[in-house]
Amino acid sequence: MNDIYVVGDVHGNYPKLKTALYDAGYLSGDDVIFAGDLMDRGCYNGKVANFVARLGKKAHVIQGNHEQQHRRLMPYYQAILDFGSPYPQMAAEIFKNYRPGVWWPETNVECRCWQCPLSDILQERANVLSHPAASFQEAARRFVVYTIAWEDVRLWGIISMLLKDMCGPPYNAEHTLYEYFSAGPRTRQAMENIWNSTSLEAAVSVKGKPWKRVIVTHSNPFGASRFSKDRDNQYHTAARNIHYVFGHIPVKSIEPFVDEQTNCTYTDIDLSPRNVGVLKIT
DSSP: OOOEEEEOOOTTOHHHHHHHHHHTTOOTTOEEEEOSOOSSSSSOHHHHHHHHHHHGGGEEEOOOHHHHHHHHHHHHHHHHHHTOTTHHHHHHHHHHSOOTTOOOOOSHHHHHTTOOOHHHHHHHHHHHHHSOOSSHHHHHHHHHHHHHTTTOOHHHHHHHHHHHHHSSTTTOOHHHHHHHHHSOHHHHHHHHHHHTOOOOEEEEEOSSSSSSEEEEESSOTTOSSBTTTBOOOOOOOSOOSEEEEEOSSOOSSOOOEEETTTTEEEEEOOOTTTOOOEEEOO
16 A cells, blocks of 8 residues: 655745655655645746646645635736747746846836837847846836837736736745746646645545544644644644644644644644655555
8 A cells, every 4th residue: 555645835845845755755656745835935846846747646736825826816827828929938037037126117107118119129029039138127128118019018917916916925936937937838737737726635544543534734724823833722623533734834843743632633744945844644
């Protein structure tokens, strides 16, 4: 019988994901439950997505708040892709060069300040196709100039919204969006499959353990601090003999908390951003 492993928040940290799994004893063919937040903040989001895709039916993804947010915005991602080349490539350059605190135009009037004569627009389009932008400002100005020639800044409005909603805290998804818009169809589909996950929990029956079932969720189902950082609370669930495994709240080490009154165990396995938590549950 194959074993089952639970993986905490990965946040694009593919090297630590691989190391943590194999250090925990993972073998090809074992089942892996991902407790959400697989992408954002890290720089290897595409590799994480492709790894999950290679696991096939052995991978089980729980929806985290990052997956939920990307899923909400996917129609806007698709709108950029639907315009075809070079729009996804230009979008990728914007997110690649994003830096906190930089300015970009958010209104039609502000966009018009980058408007230039038709001859310059033609040269600008040639530049887009010939060499990459060297900075965020250059990448943003190119996108605006390229689209404003059609007297339509709605596409830039989508970019501006994504910059506000996804870049910088709390999601820090700029590198994820760069990877998504610059990726090939296979990697892009792998990322979308993760974002489209709607599973909120996974329940596993186990034998030979102090508990009868393991329930995996993204967030602590009993509150952000209970059994994670605050171990002196007096909260007791009505459930008995269950092992709750979750992430979302980073901890320095994996330390299960046992409630002797209910014989339930609570384990926070979010070791991000420096590491990836992995727990064998069978």
